[in-house]
Amino acid sequence: MKKRVVSILLVAAMAVSMVACGSKKDDSTDNKTEETKKVTVDDVTKDSDTPETTDVVWAQGLSGNVLVTIAQEKGYFKEVGLNIKEVPLDSGQLQGVVDGQVDIASNSGTNGPLQMIAAGDDMAIIGGFMLEGCMPIIAKAGTVWNGPTDFVGKKVGSSATVYAICSKIHEAGYDVNKDVQWVPFDNDADKIAAVLNGELDYAVMGTGRMYMCKNTDGIEILAYCDDVTPNYSCCRMVARNSWVKENPTTVKLIDQALLRAQQYLEANREECEEIMAKQLNTDLDYVKAYMDETEHYELNVDTVKKTVVDNWHYQREVGLIDADLDDSVIEDVTYDKLYKAALDACIDKYHDDDPDFWDKQEALYEELQ
Template sequence: MKKGIVLLILVLITTFALAGCTGNTENNVSTDVEEQTTGSDATQIEDTVGGELETTTVRWNYGTSGNVLVTIAQEMGYFEDEGITLEIVYGTENADAMQLLSSGKVDVVSNAGTSNPLQQIASGVDLTVFGGHMVQGCMPVVARAGTEWNGVEDLIGKKFACNPAYFAFTGAVMELGYEDPLSAVDWVTYDSYNDALAAVVKGEVDYALMGTGQNYAVNNMKDVEIVTYQGDVMPNYSCCRLVAQTDFVKNNPNTIKAILRALIRAQQYYEANKEECVKLQAKSIGTTEEYVSAYMLNDHYIVHVDPLRNSIVRAWGILDKTGFLSEQAKEVDINDHINTVLYENALKEAKEKYGSEDPEFYDRMMKFYEENDL
């Protein structure tokens, strides 16, 4: 029986190894956020109120880990209300999602993190962020049982199984005063979270970052424990963004707003019915409710439709300073690739139409937008 349980856990780890989001970051690293938060006119597309949808079928990639807001919007008929039909196109990795997007095989990607699309933009691919999925994933940092954790300073000089493109950690190390975070920590990369977890168990590394989907497994292991979460290291670091080719956003503003209105309604339902959403998401991705509950009912798991401009700008600065953007990035104003106008208008329209159902929710949404995008 014990062997069967272990095998089941390992299967879950392998199957959902990509349920975590790719590296991203926020807060006070000197990335000139204040000077870059206005955006250019080229990105802030002129909006039309109540216009007809330019496209009614949208090809969407959300990877193997699913997207709870999309699940809710489909299950509750919110996309249907907006006249939108989703055609789900699957990819097995974040790199696959970016390839699908850049090649025009999908219209929207929602689960490929923040660093992946930013690196694409830096290399010359014309993409626009117009919304969000997870503000932060429930990504735990694990160590062998009994390991003391005092903060990010404990990573200094230690072996950390984490891709340094996960800018929340390099940014946090820079905040400690280390100009070269790549030298301050011994970053070790593995092909999968499963391999990184095994390295912790064997004592080959001191700490390892796990994906959101690994919470169920690590919570059921006696020889490792969670010492912190990526969201504690850098709150609201910007996990997974809604990204499309810039031409798609420019040519389909009413469709984009319809998508956002449906997802905003889904977020309201999610926040009011998390237990029910656990069941919906478990069914959607074909796993158990216990597996989904392990991260979805954890306070570190935060989903939000907001584009999160300020966090994206911060992430861009950290990735640039740590050498994870191409030289072309010097010629790119990342604000030209973030659209907040369509989200703001979609939020206002959703509030006007549905605000009476939950006034406090829509007030929180507008306050969050003002704090994170203006």
């Protein structure tokens, strides 16, 4: 009898053990299933609202990114579950992105990112900042300006990569690599002195030097880059492509917060100038020097894919990137779908608060994609 009881207990113990093992296997399978449910770029819709990562490091350029500042100040990032940390970094922003020093940069133009993408660097375009960046073309006071072909045969503080200017010189039949004497400068401020002493005939300046350009005797602003090429895509917002693929909902939510900031800026420009001056720890006059130029300083979060691809064509045609590179190389890393998901989410939630603004953004998307 005792042996029978022991046998029954052993069988019961084995049964429990097998059930336990089975349960463990099921748990493992469930966990594996959860792991395979990772969100991809194609999965993201206007309703996607759970960021893959909440902490994002952003490179802060010399002139800042007023949209980031507003989104911080007004709590738009927090509302979508994001914590943005800005790190002062002006020159070297793009390399900082590739190296992982920062996650996002938005003050380094469009030309540079395209060249790095063409070279095979881990980089993608996820949105925009300045559509038109208030970038002045300067010369000595009294210089006559007829257009960008005035650069032909002259010494110019810039480079052939500046699509807004150089694409028009190229279209006029000139060789931008030979017919203009481009003079590189590490610091935009040094270009002003070079123009004054005759070392340069012209210079193309960055947004952050507007105050100097306006307040330096003997210097004249002849035109702006957007006078030559409207909507030229001054600065696109970039991140590592691998990071985007890991965090597509985070990217969508960033665009969503920035779109709200853009709407707030256009409705409250003077307040936003004061916010920006405080953020940069600089005089209000410095910020107003570019932000008050509303015809030339236009911000937009859109990827403006059409303009980006046009720039890609220009750089390919003049030998700045490999002529054999297909459009798909740039199109595949320009995430207009994530931006559109963000725009659709904002239109659903906020359209009635400012119909003109949101209708304009929708129309621009259709025009520039």
